[in-house]
Amino acid sequence: MSIYDITGSKRVNDLLNLRWFRHLLYWCVTIGFFTLFWGSEKNSYGVVFLNELLMLPPKLLAVYTLLLVLVPQFLFKKRVLLFTILTLAVMVVCGIILLFDQYLVTKYVLNLYVESPVYLNRFKALSAMVDINTVLIIPLVIKIVEHGYRNLQRSELLEKEKLETELKFLKAQIHPHFFFNTLNNLYSLVLRKSDKAPDVVLMLSELMRYVLYDSNVPKVSLEKELKHIGNYINLEKLRLPQNAEIRFEVTGNTLAMAIEPMLLTPIIENCFKHVNTTSDSKCWIHISINVEHSQLLLIAENSMDEQPDTAEEQRQGVGLRNVERRLELLYPNRYELKAISDGFSYLCKLKLQLS
Known part of the structure; x- marks a missing residue:
């Protein structure tokens, strides 16, 4: 892979990380999809593209009302019934706006005859709601999945921090317990005025260096841990009978x-x-x-x-x-x-x- 390929890939990733770019890409893909879908049926891609473009305002209103208001304020706060009712209300209102928008675009922009939206029937109303629902479903799913993923990450981070805190506490318990026993050994040797006391001080210094400095990492080599155990055993031998x-x-x-x-x-x-x-x-x-x-x-x-x-x-x-x-x-x-x-x-x- 050339440096140009790497740079190009990095630029694409940077763009995809921008929120506004992801939203722009979604609407471009949506308009392009419906233009190709309806344009192939009517064999009039230009008219369909213009129609989809002019039909965008009510769809934008529905999607961003849902994403910015209803989902965070109701769904994520577990007010599911109210969220459902308000979502249906948004779909109805935006569907009606979409019908009037279609009427105005068809009659005054495309100069075609169309029946006034005053004469609504159930088929037209349901068709408008389905049209709104089509552009709503994907952003809603993405929003819910993204929210769940962030919550999972947050839970894993909190669990990790909790485990690390508990491990640090358990590890901290070892140090005073360990040094208390070792100092007791040294104290008994000093009381007996043993010639081994200076050697014990040196061994204790080695053990303290390991405990206080070398062990402040998540893992050590098994060889180093076994060497530390050997030093500890040699130190403990001094207080036992011959x-x-x-x-x-x-x-x-x-x-x-x-x-x-x-x-x-x-x-x-x-x-x-x-x-x-x-x-x-x-x-x-x-x-x-x-x-x-x-x-x-x-x-x-x-x-x-x-x-x-x-x-x-x-x-x-x-x-x-x-x-x-x-x-x-x-x-x-x-x-x-x-x-x-x-x-x-x-x-x-x-x-x-x-x-």
């Missing part, structure tokens, strides 16, 4: 995959929050992430004390509720989230179909 068994495994093809930032973190965080550290039994956390054919499978399991309310508390925590709500908004019908507890361990399983 004999704690922590396993974190990633398998499958994680390249070229994208995910919403901080989506998986609350599940990992939940394991460390509720793992048993006060009892004599050994604590353990097993986390595995596998990605195959764009499906992510996360299995996070941790040991826990045999307390009836602990499992329920873990299942209904703020973090997991947050994750489930974000999944509903971001991945409708594309995820499975299950949580199981036997009183000694807690298992969370997430299947997620990535983009």
Whole structure:
């Protein structure tokens, strides 16, 4: 395609975007259609064209009364009965005007004999109304469809803004919850005067950079999200007993995959929050992430004390509720989230179909 073709196409599109041009085009097409239709029957295109041109005023009156007054003031405000009555009234009045117009044009412009419109009969009146209705129907349909399309766009925009607002709120809930737990870990190390405290500060700095800056986008690479999870696990290990068994495994093809930032973190965080550290039994956390054919499978399991309310508390925590709500908004019908507890361990399983 040459640059002239592109320029010409752009000019046509610009013209079609102009309201006055679309209206002018409609009336030109209407006059041209009826000229060809009636002209071929009467074999007199010039006379028919002149007649259609002079018959235009009552048609213009009917169409723009309907589009500019009746449709917005009555139909779109759901006053349908009044709209119907007034539309019929407009058709009758404009039909009568059209009959007188035809009489004047035929007698004084075309110099032909025609019966006076005073002697109206039902056929002539109905014919005039049908003539008016013919030019009314297309603009009316276009107006209604255009109105419906704009309402649909407005509803979709409002729904999108609502979802974005809710997602921002859910995401904002993660940050203070996340930093509160991490600062608690740092505080305990400082109290013990641990030599690991400076390293923790550096790791915390990395985590904060990711949370505050890198995660302020709709999606991040799965590799970056997994690196963040690994850093978080390394930080959490510092507060657990020396004999704690922590396993974190990633398998499958994680390249070229994208995910919403901080989506998986609350599940990992939940394991460390509720793992048993006060009892004599050994604590353990097993986390595995596998990605195959764009499906992510996360299995996070941790040991826990045999307390009836602990499992329920873990299942209904703020973090997991947050994750489930974000999944509903971001991945409708594309995820499975299950949580199981036997009183000694807690298992969370997430299947997620990535983009």
